[in-house]
Amino acid sequence: MSSDACLPVRPVATVENGIYRRPHWAWSGVRSIIRVYPSYRDAMEGLAEYTHLYVLFWFHRLETGARTTTRVHPMGRRELPLVGVFATHSPARPNPIGLTVCRLLEADDLALYVEDLDALHGTPVIDIKGYSGRDAPAGPGWYIRDPRPGSPANIP
Numbered sequence: 001m002s003s004d005a006c007l008p009v010r011p012v013a014t015v016e017n018g019i020y021r022r023p024h025w026a027w028s029g030v031r032s033i034i035r036v037y038p039s040y041r042d043a044m045e046g047l048a049e050y051t052h053l054y055v056l057f058w059f060h061r062l063e064t065g066a067r068t069t070t071r072v073h074p075m076g077r078r079e080l081p082l083v084g085v086f087a088t089h090s091p092a093r094p095n096p097i098g099l100t101v102c103r104l105l106e107a108d109d110l111a112l113y114v115e116d117l118d119a120l121h122g123t124p125v126i127d128i129k130g131y132s133g134r135d136a137p138a139g140p141g142w143y144i145r146d147p148r149p150g151s152p153a154n155i156p
Contacts, residue, residue, distance in 0.1 A: 012127060019120055022120070027118040034111070054130075055114070072092060089118075102114040
């Protein structure tokens with residue numbers, strides 16, 4: 001497959017949370033509803049047994065120019081080292097795909113009620129997976145040392 005190949009991706013759900021701009025605070029505590037499309041009802045079977053989910057989503061509001069960005073200061077903080085986008089959670093990346101582990105509060109028919117999902121209202125969800133927790137968290141020092149309230153280093 002060539003590097004310019006087109007890969008078909010279809011949304012399976014949409015995020016609802018009333019947040020239309022990236023907040024200045026951490027996403028910790030933000031509650032959202034993931035509205036799963038009816039054609040994926042059967043795919044939700046067994047999902048309610050998890051406490052956390054992986055949610056993959058499409059950064060649908062990312063400007064085209066941001067897709068050519070290859071290096072960033074993490075979290076936009078210039079005091080942190082300039083690193084490649086693959087080493088960060090920056091939305092500026094070649095393929096605007098976001099990945100988050102969020103807490104599943106409730107699953108009800110075609111709605112997943114979650115907490116800590118860092119996606120804007122209307123964001124297309126491209127996949128959902130149950131999170132088993134078998135991957136131990138690890139990361140570079142600048143990520144672990146982030147002293148801001150709500151930073152990933154401070155969230156159990």
